[in-house]
Amino acid sequence: xxxxxxxxxxxxxxxxxxxxxxxxxxxxxxxxxxxxxxxxxxxxxxxxxxxxxxxxxxxxxxxxxxxxxxxxxxxxxxxxxxxxxxxxxxxxxxxxxxxxxxxxxxxxxxxx
Amino acid sequence: xxxxxxxxxxxxxxxxxxxxxxxxxxxxxxxxxxxxxxxxxxxxxxxxxxxxxxxxxxxxxxxxxxxxxxxxxxxxxxxxxxxxxxxxxxxxxxxxxxxxxxxxxxxxxxxxxxxxxxxxxxxxx
Numbered sequence: 696x697x698x699x700x701x702x703x704x705x706x707x708x709x710x711x712x713x714x715x716x717x718x719x720x721x722x723x724x725x726x727x728x729x730x731x732x733x734x735x736x737x738x739x740x741x742x743x744x745x746x747x748x749x750x751x752x753x754x755x756x757x758x759x760x761x762x763x764x765x766x767x768x769x770x771x772x773x774x775x776x777x778x779x780x781x782x783x784x785x786x787x788x789x790x791x792x793x794x795x796x797x798x799x800x801x802x803x804x805x806x807x
Numbered sequence: 808x809x810x811x812x813x814x815x816x817x818x819x820x821x822x823x824x825x826x827x828x829x830x831x832x833x834x835x836x837x838x839x840x841x842x843x844x845x846x847x848x849x850x851x852x853x854x855x856x857x858x859x860x861x862x863x864x865x866x867x868x869x870x871x872x873x874x875x876x877x878x879x880x881x882x883x884x885x886x887x888x889x890x891x892x893x894x895x896x897x898x899x900x901x902x903x904x905x906x907x908x909x910x911x912x913x914x915x916x917x918x919x920x921x922x923x924x925x926x927x928x929x930x931x932x
Contacts, residue, residue, distance in 0.1 A: 701853075728916035731918035738924065740923055743908070747915055796917065798855060
């Protein structure tokens with residue numbers, strides 16, 4: 696059981712927008728603004744999309760955006776493209792007294 | 808540019824030691840700015856943080872693995888490594904090495920901005 700809860704699967708049509716959720720607790724997502732999101736395609740290295748809740752690394756299109764409300768973080772992908780089909784993982788800092796970083800179980804995004 | 812490549816044994820017998828290495832190319836593992844991390848994915852499951860190591864040897868471990876885990880850096884080989892003793896079937900999975908990034912605008916570093924492709928390790932007799 697992962698510390699952060701993500702829906703197992705989400706689907707969206709080409710060109711549409713989808714929002715992936717990631718629910719934690721006051722001890723992780725709710726307590727810190729250190730949520731990151733990763734895209735993982737089969738046989739590829741995971742790729743950082745969002746860090747510190749909403750910040751985008753250089754090279755990541757602005758179609759990807761992040762937000763947080765209370766204990767739930769969200770990743771929105773707008774203008775869905777075929778190669779957005781992948782697994783998406785959220786991650787949050789959880790303090791230095793236990794497990795520093797916790798991940799979600801991942802969401803499989805299918806582009807219709 | 809900086810790249811990470813994991814290498815591991817593929818198959819480990821139960822109770823033996825699991826050893827995975829990450830080779831850094833295009834940069835130095837001895838950078839005084841970055842933590843290097845390990846994450847694993849059990850079959851059909853999500854990602855789990857294993858631990859982080861700094862170039863000077865400072866380490867931070869998942870408490871559930873701490874008694875069996877050693878992370879280290881070898882600057883002469885430009886590598887960092889994971890050593891997990893008393894392996895069990897529960898340690899089967901894909902092991903990823905990664906670099907913690909830094910946002911210099913506010914010096915936050917709780918994210919991984921570069922990952923390797925992972926290496927599958929199976930613990931079985």
